[in-house]
Amino acid sequence: MKARVFVTLKPGVLDPQGEAVKHSLGTLGFAGVDAVRQGKVIELDLTETDSTKAEATLNDMCEKLLANTVIENYRVELLP
Amino acid sequence: MKARVFVTLKPGVLDPQGEAVKHSLGTLGFAGVDAVRQGKVIELDLTETDSTKAEATLNDMCEKLLANTVIENYRVELLP
DSSP, X not given: OEEEEEEEEOTTSOOHHHHHHHHHHHHTTOOOEEEEEEEEEEEEEESXXXXXXXXXXXXXXXXXXXXXXXXXXXXXXXXX | OEEEEEEEEOTTSOOHHHHHHHHHHHHTTOOOEEEEEEEEEEEEEESOOOXXXXXXXXXXXXXXXXXXXXXXXXXXXXXX
């Protein structure tokens, strides 16, 4: 089973990478960009076939390794 | 209009970050992880309200700045 995990900074947490992208887009002539936030996407291939179990495992992985839950939110998406 | 851009390494391109995550998951006792690939997700707030124009602009942004098209694929997603 394939899965995607999205890890993004919580609102209010400073995002220098996103600010740098926003500034560079302005320099390149792209107007009308109000805000940019950058996060991570992690694609996993799991041998688990039960979607409930897979989701539980993925949430556990996020809590323990993939996300820093103090400053980051995560979202798990199972692919068919 | 809000949009998300996903930037992932092309298949076959070495992904040391993904390999490190895979290894760490193994160390933490998560078995059954076949492959891990890590990419970026960029969330943008655009003033543009026309979805066709916004998509064209986002593709242009990816080609010029957000993705390195030699080694990376990108996907644009407009949020309602």
